[in-house]
Amino acid sequence: MKNLSRLLLFAALVFFGTNAVNAQDKNNPWGISIGVNAIDTYPVGDAMANGMRGEFLDEFYNVDDHWNILPSVSTIEVSRYVGDGFIFGVRGSINKIDKLGDVSADDLAYYSVDGMIAYSFRDALFGEGGWFDPYLGIGGGYTFLDDVSSFGTANGTVGLRLWLSDNINLNLTSTYKHAFEDRYVKHFQHTAGIGFVFGGTDSDGDGIYDDEDECPETPGLAEFNGCPDTDGDGIADKDDACPDVAGLPEFNGCPDTDGDGIADPEDDCPEVAGVPALNGCPDADGDGVKDSEDECPNEAGPAANNGCPYADSDNDGVLDKDDDCPEVAGPASNNGCPEITVEVLEELNVQVRTVLFDLNKSTIQQDSQSTLDDVIETMKEYPNTRFLIEGHTDSQGRDEYNMKLSQERAQSVKDYMESHGLPATRLSSQGFGEEQPVATNATAAGRAKNRRVELSLIEDSNE
Known part of the structure; x- marks a missing residue:
């Protein structure tokens, strides 16, 4: 019990002194955890008169009377991230059993090997980068109890990882191990351990691991978090609208050749200064039609008439384009045609x-x-x-x-x-x-x- 308390105290000190942001994932797929385990045969159901078993989950936290704890590192687990929040792990444990519920035992040696596939709810519940990492697992294992018996178990696990830093976590689990015959010992195994993840990859070989590389498939520079700057204008390619041509920050890395305040990719006339309303092209008469398309560049007119003013042939105040009777005067209310009296x-x-x-x-x-x-x-x-x-x-x-x-x-x-x-x-x-x-x-x-x-x-x- 003292070892468990010391382990928890150590984990807490590390936790409050660090920022927890990462987890076991594709960038750090391998994990190893060491810690202590406790075996409890009491709260497993099938209550017995002799006190060896109680009702399911009864006195679940009765540490002093029911838990068997070996005062040393007694559990080691190796795991591998397999994708989409799933992690496969193998755990080996040793212990010494001196309590079977309320019944004393003669220091029975306990050994177990367990395999588990677990699903982490961390990203789904708290978003990527959260430090709180609950998970559920299922699997099976095999237990050796001194030279008395050995048996297989079906296991269900509830666990919690608290990420203390990018690669370190505190791992707490409770596993119910179900033995299918009464002569075997179904039991709970609780573990507390410190875990470490590793195996980070550098896909593009630029010296920056993928989990910190914003461009993991393309070699880049450390000052741009692993992203390249092809044109050397001080703007990373991923943020550079013109990555192959040096430009200015105010134009997202693109040049402005004619100096009209419009970046070249958005400037329809990049060699001649113009106005923003016409995408950088000039408009001498200010009619909103750029000079290159204006048939009357020095006389204002609408775009629908190619920049030239509309005629009113019958002088009735209705332009020919709107006049159903352009050669005969008529009121606008009748589309420029005379009204019958x-x-x-x-x-x-x-x-x-x-x-x-x-x-x-x-x-x-x-x-x-x-x-x-x-x-x-x-x-x-x-x-x-x-x-x-x-x-x-x-x-x-x-x-x-x-x-x-x-x-x-x-x-x-x-x-x-x-x-x-x-x-x-x-x-x-x-x-x-x-x-x-x-x-x-x-x-x-x-x-x-x-x-x-x-x-x-x-x-x-x-x-």
């Missing part, structure tokens, strides 16, 4: 109402085609205006027949207008049958007025 629309309707169809048909009479041609020419003067062609009938005849006839006549006018140069996107047609009379259907004159085609405007839904 109520008077013009009424005049169109006066004309279109005179359009005649063959009896009970949708065929336009030939005498009416010249009237429609005049209407079409006027409609072309308003290229942004959309028209609904309405067909109407009187009340004579069945409703269904009148509706069908009015739709067909409206469609016939629409087809005629499209065939004479009006875009289909500007026209729509709809029949209303006898639903919208403008005069009485009780007289012949009234019915004549109700048999008509009219034009109305279609308003854009987004207006």
Whole structure:
């Protein structure tokens, strides 16, 4: 017990006097630990009346009454990191058993060899470099108890490493060793030891171990933590945006040949001073278009027009690029095209109402085609205006027949207008049958007025 206390005291002094940052990993794959072990046969379950065994974990820390401790270094373990937090180890132990639970024993010699695969939770829980390193392990072993018996065990381990420095740790474990037959001794083995890790590699041969080398695959310089500085500008290649050309720190190691404050790799005109907004290229007229792409380098204009100002051919205040009618003046609200007035629309309707169809048909009479041609020419003067062609009938005849006839006549006018140069996107047609009379259907004159085609405007839904 005194040796265990001294070991713990020594470990604590080392721990508080150092910075713990590393662990057993690919850079220090080998580990060796020496220490003391304690054997306890009591808290293993299967309580016995004679006090040799108690309930599982009962009196787990009853050191004075149940623990068997050999007052010397009694445990040695060799381990190897195998990757992804897993470590394989082999441990050999000796002890002398003078207590089997509450029963005295006759100083039975104890020897064991155990293998274990352990998983460290250090990186997952606390991040790389943490000093607190808990782990779990499973494995098996073989125990020799004096010349009385020898037996195999299945082992489960809970352990903790406290990293005292880059290569030194304090290792504490509790291992339950289960013997599968009652005549053998299942027991707990506790260990406390000092561990050392080693085997660091220097993959690039630059004299700096990989665990401290920020560029472990490339030879470098100590002042750059193992990284090279190919162009010798005092900036390590890993931080140098131009590692093969000497440059300045403010440009991450890149040069600025034209001195315009823009590093050459980001400067589209590295030999001529320019402005940052154009990636280092000049802009004489300040229009945001670099001179090399500006068709009017001394006259400001938008990039969409290659640096030249836009024209307004009809002087209506709407630039030609936005003007749907660049040769005819019109308001901006109608994209530069003239807007049709109520008077013009009424005049169109006066004309279109005179359009005649063959009896009970949708065929336009030939005498009416010249009237429609005049209407079409006027409609072309308003290229942004959309028209609904309405067909109407009187009340004579069945409703269904009148509706069908009015739709067909409206469609016939629409087809005629499209065939004479009006875009289909500007026209729509709809029949209303006898639903919208403008005069009485009780007289012949009234019915004549109700048999008509009219034009109305279609308003854009987004207006």
